Amino acid sequence: MFLPVKNGTIPVSAGEGDTPLRRVRSYPRLRNVWVKDETRNPTGTFKDRGASLAVTRLSQLGVRKLVLASEGNAGCSFALYSQMSGIRCRVYLPNDANMAKVELSKKLGAKVTQVEGTISDAGRQAAKTADRTGEYNASTFVTPFRHDGKGTMALEICEQLGWEGPDCIVYPVGGGVGLVGMWKMFKILQRLGWIRERPRIIAVQPKGCAPIVDAYNKGRTDIAEWKSPNTIAKGLKIPNPLAGRWILKSLRESKGLALKVSDREIRNAMFNVAKRDGLLVEPSSAAAFAAILKLHETGTIDRTDSLVVIATGSGLKTLEQF
Numbered sequence: 591m592f593l594p595v596k597n598g599t600i601p602v603s604a605g606e607g608d609t610p611l612r613r614v615r616s617y618p619r620l621r622n623v624w625v626k627d628e629t630r631n632p633t634g635t636f637k638d639r640g641a642s643l644a645v646t647r648l649s650q651l652g653v654r655k656l657v658l659a660s661e662g663n664a665g666c667s668f669a670l671y672s673q674m675s676g677i678r679c680r681v682y683l684p685n686d687a688n689m690a691k692v693e694l695s696k697k698l699g700a701k702v703t704q705v706e707g708t709i710s711d712a713g714r715q716a717a718k719t720a721d722r723t724g725e726y727n728a729s730t731f732v733t734p735f736r737h738d739g740k741g742t743m744a745l746e747i748c749e750q751l752g753w754e755g756p757d758c759i760v761y762p763v764g765g766g767v768g769l770v771g772m773w774k775m776f777k778i779l780q781r782l783g784w785i786r787e788r789p790r791i792i793a794v795q796p797k798g799c800a801p802i803v804d805a806y807n808k809g810r811t812d813i814a815e816w817k818s819p820n821t822i823a824k825g826l827k828i829p830n831p832l833a834g835r836w837i838l839k840s841l842r843e844s845k846g847l848a849l850k851v852s853d854r855e856i857r858n859a860m861f862n863v864a865k866r867d868g869l870l871v872e873p874s875s876a877a878a879f880a881a882i883l884k885l886h887e888t889g890t891i892d893r894t895d896s897l898v899v900i901a902t903g904s905g906l907k908t909l910e911q912f
């Protein structure tokens with residue numbers, strides 16, 4: 591009913607989604623912080639939600655070969671679901687991608703090519719290959735079938751909170767697939783009368799690559815490319831997100847906030863949630879936790895506000911950064 595597939599469709603599924611929502615203890619002064627634990631997905635990240643839906647739809651459409659650019663996690667997810675449905679998968683990754691992400695994509699049958707530069711350069715390679723070979727380009731927002739998959743997080747969160755949206759969603763934004771997808775779902779749920787209020791979306795980016803935060807806080811409607819991105823949060827190292835306007839519009843509609851965190855704050859948050867909450871996240875995911883302290887210190891949120899932090903990805907693929 592909520593997804594762009596025909597009724598009765600059997601999804602290409604590896605048991606993604608239905609992840610736990612649990613209380614976070616790392617911030618003792620805040621009473622109402624929850625984590626949506628997306629590290630429990632088959633390849634350890636919420637990218638599996640988008641890839642499951644995309645591959646389900648693409649195999650219905652008769653796609654036999656796909657190509658995408660990724661910082662690593664989407665590559666693993668698409669490799670997994672493509673292999674399950676007999677689709678050939680090619681992934682372009684930046685040279686500095688985490689080793690486990692490169693290896694896992696290969697082990698799951700993808701043809702992996704690493705390219706000089708950032709994900710933008712990988713994206714150009716993917717587009718070129720798609721043009722040349724006719725392979726389907728499943729890159730972020732080039733294909734329309736990923737954000738609704740990630741939007742299912744919003745549905746689950748509301749269900750888990752007893753059909754009440756939280757006050758805020760704290761989200762580490764890269765290409766914006768999850769942000770746009772969740773916001774769309776919250777709007778649908780409100781229109782259906784399943785929830786009364788929609789949450790504010792709090793978008794978090796690292797100081798070394800924050801094109802969305804800067805554009806939003808300057809009141810712009812489009813995004814200026816970030817020059818020389820540099821951060822340990824590789825999943826957020828997206829200097830020029832294709833869906834910039836859509837991300838900014840979603841944030842504005844939600845009366846959202848956008849803030850930056852330093853790599854140091856990201857590292858501290860990563861260790862802190864591992865120690866206090868037993869939650870192993872990668873730096874891109876830890877960025878959202880780093881933002882919570884700042885939000886509290888600046889009085890932006892108070893101790894009773896309900897916050898859901900999305901733990902987007904497991905730290906098991908990024909052990910060299912731990």
Ligand SMILES: *Cc1c(COP(=O)(O)O)cnc(C)c1O
Binds near residue numbers: 764
């Ligand atoms: C992809 C990714 C993000 C950013 O997600 P978008 O939907 O592209 O904004 C955040 N964290 C992790 C771990 C990721 O893999």
